[in-house]
Amino acid sequence: MTYLAKPKLHHPSLSKNQAGYTRRDYEGKISTLCAGCGHDSISASIIQACWELDIQPHRVAKMSGIGCSSKTPDYFLGNSHGFNSVHGRMPSVLTGANLANRDLLYLGVSGDGDSASIGIGQFAHCMRRGVNMVYIVENNGVYGLTKGQFSATADKGSKSKRGVVNSDEPLDLIGMALLLGATYVARSFSGDKKQLVPLIKGAIEHKGSAFIDVVSPCVAFNNHAGSTKSYEYVRQHNEAVNRLDFIEGREEITADYAPGESVTVYQHDGSALRLKKLAEDYDATDRIKVMNYLQEHAARGEVITGLLYFDSQAEDMHQHINTVDTPLNQLGAKELCPGNAALEKINASLR
């Protein structure tokens, strides 16, 4: 960590996006995480993605729970709404906020402790409901704030910094998200922004629950030989199934890949995701095959990354429960209490 605020001076060529902001305008306070923490790279990727998408900072709500990862919303999007909730409770707070105001862009940032242990139930139901949000888990396999005990996502057989071997099965957040109906599922690595930034952009534009598991090495407690979440291990075992190019609606799609090497899928808002295939037999739209593929490769010790699953026909919670288009918090008393006559009508329809 550093004690100084990042100097306001910026590169002379720093440019403004269509919303009128520079990339630096999307920064937050200076990070107090350990030097070299993967989480800081994820924050930088979120900043980059939001700048590239011309997002109005005041249209974003960032939510988190407790932990190293859950501190990070303080370090990006300093001009956005934020809520630092109780440990593991980010999904329900976010769901509530989303119900009240469906117009904001919801960014849930959590960690492997916050989501895979204390908040596992919250995580599961949030995915199941299809809350329209970006759910990022900054996954380092240890409890960094309490000095490096294994977390629920630590791989079986991996070693702690003191040499203890983990004998418990890891909790597979990607597998659970797929099972529970997440409609945009990705895994990435904090050390690979070229992969991570487009994945975040695609997730932001996705309407439905988008889940990104980001392996984010803990330099202080989980970056040693024997760890499966270290910079070195992930770099050696990273198998990307595809490369994602995020294309905003207004941009023309120019094909620079040979046919058959890439597929283009469109989202609700007209933006396109172009996937360059790296694994030949991989189909990111077939959920069953994806689950099988991931299990097979995980058994070989590979860290599969990329846009793993994508449903272009996704629906979100508001569609499921058929809410009005106007955000609930903008409705007045007249709309919310339509009066006796309306109540009578509803009651009559139920008789």
Next chain:
Amino acid sequence: MKPTDIAHPDYFHKVVDCQWACPAHTPVPEYIRLIAAGRYSDAYMVNWKSNVFPGILGRTCDRPCEPACRRGRVEEGNVEMRKPSAHEDGPKAEPVAICRLKRVAADNKDDVSARMPKAPAQKNGKRIACIGGGPASLTVARDLAPLGYDITIYEADPKAGGFMRSQVPRFRLPESVIDEEVGYITGIGNITVKTGTRVDSLKKILAEGYDAVFVGTGAPRGRDLDAPGRKEAAANVHLGIDWLASVSFGHIEKIGKRVIVLGGGNTAMDCCRSAKRLGGEDVKVIVRSGYEEMKASPWEKEDAIEEGIPILNFLVPKACKVENGKLLGMSFEKVKAEYDAKGRRKLVSTGEPDQFFECDDVLVAIGQENAFPWIERDAGVDFDQWNMPVVDKVSFQSSNPKVFFGGDSAFGPKNIIWAVAHGHEAAVSIDKMLTGEDLKDRPLPAVAVMSQKMGIHEWSYDNDISAALRHKVPWQDQKLTLKSIKVEVELGFDAKSGFAEAQRCLNCDVQTVFAPKLCIECDACVDICPMDCITFTPDGEEAEVRERLTAPALHPDQGLYVSDPLRMTGRIMAKDEDVCLHCGLCAERCPTGAWDMQKYLVQMTHAGPGCRKPQRKAA
């Protein structure tokens, strides 16, 4: 790309733009830090070692360091919209006021006379003559006298100092400052200054048996005006540099009410501002070229305009109008600039009628020339087709091995700081020659490298970057300054504003040193760098790597620091040195210490044991 050879002293020296640009390579950030720490005497001595005349240069230097200063580039695109405070200049991107900070050190220092070198008790028996008592000769004397050489300086004027004393007006440079800094040199001990002694024969000097002769006679001849009526108007048309010298030595105290100054250089600016103080009420500068192309430093032009002196451009002198032996005025042809296919400028008449300006006196400051009537052409010194001595650009030796040239007399008119730089090099040559060494075998500068780490994330220098704009140097009230030529115009920064300005320095000598073996490629440095200087990318050719940088490289002349391939991915680290703030955040954020902030103190080699081959002592 080939990994950057950071072991070569020039690589990191070049990153210290100001020091690299300074002809004498003054360690600028080093002394600015000392000023910020209130250690004025130490700051003064750092300067004195490199540039010999900190007090004089802090008021008059041509400051090649400032256009080079990184701060000017760093502020681009950052400060244009800011509202400057009352003490600040701008709002525009501007360098640190390096020159005027030098003066802060000189003004606030304690008595430093005890820190000045003294002649050794044991002299080496070698005698050296310096012709001319200006900055070049004085530098040679200062460098050589403490080594035991016996120095004789020949000066035509009543006091040593040369150009600094005779031509720089007192309202820019008080006499006391010249006396003090010339005094530090003559006070060394074995230096004899023969004032009022004009040398009229090199052969005579050589015949006196000196072991070496250094010629530092400047460019003493002012170029004259060639126009009809010039001769008739002789009583009222003066050569700028001669007139300034007469003013300096008190021979001239008055000038007519209406004065025209011809020329666009710094001498013209000194002439017009002096005239304004000696009774000139309507003083104007008239220049052939456009305003931008004038040779004078931008700040000297601004200072003249500030004092109410108009500068009229694109007017070529045509004739002096004289009636009954009295100068009435001058006529000028109106011209405009035209550029040919090769981009060369030509001034062509606009066809408009000539302009006439009435005046009582004309000061001609249209250039200076070298003149060596006193060097016999058979004294062993070769002259070229332009009647300039043939001088080696590195050793400053002429074709007569005993005779060296420096300052304006070597390669034509430049300025004080160049004269000092020449003096240092000539002193090295003389020392090497008289100790029997090869003059061409010149050692590289000495470099001291030290990590600045204090605590885990604490550095021995202040890395909290100041957002302040350049501070204005306060001026004395114009009512006082325009009344007397002896009242200094600039008051200089006081301790408080000097500190604030010193804090704008980016400490470019505290280098970002990268150890690729320690890097785990976590990207922490890339994320934190406020200027987006750092990139991790696959190796390639330089031109192509520059295309792939995090932020575009705006100045290809600025170094690209490239590492060996990294262990994990084989990528390289490429850092564009251009707009680095040297804030050290990359090193603070680095978990493995792969980035370290290390101070590179580059010291040029002066005359003495350091410039000679190491002597192997018997075991």
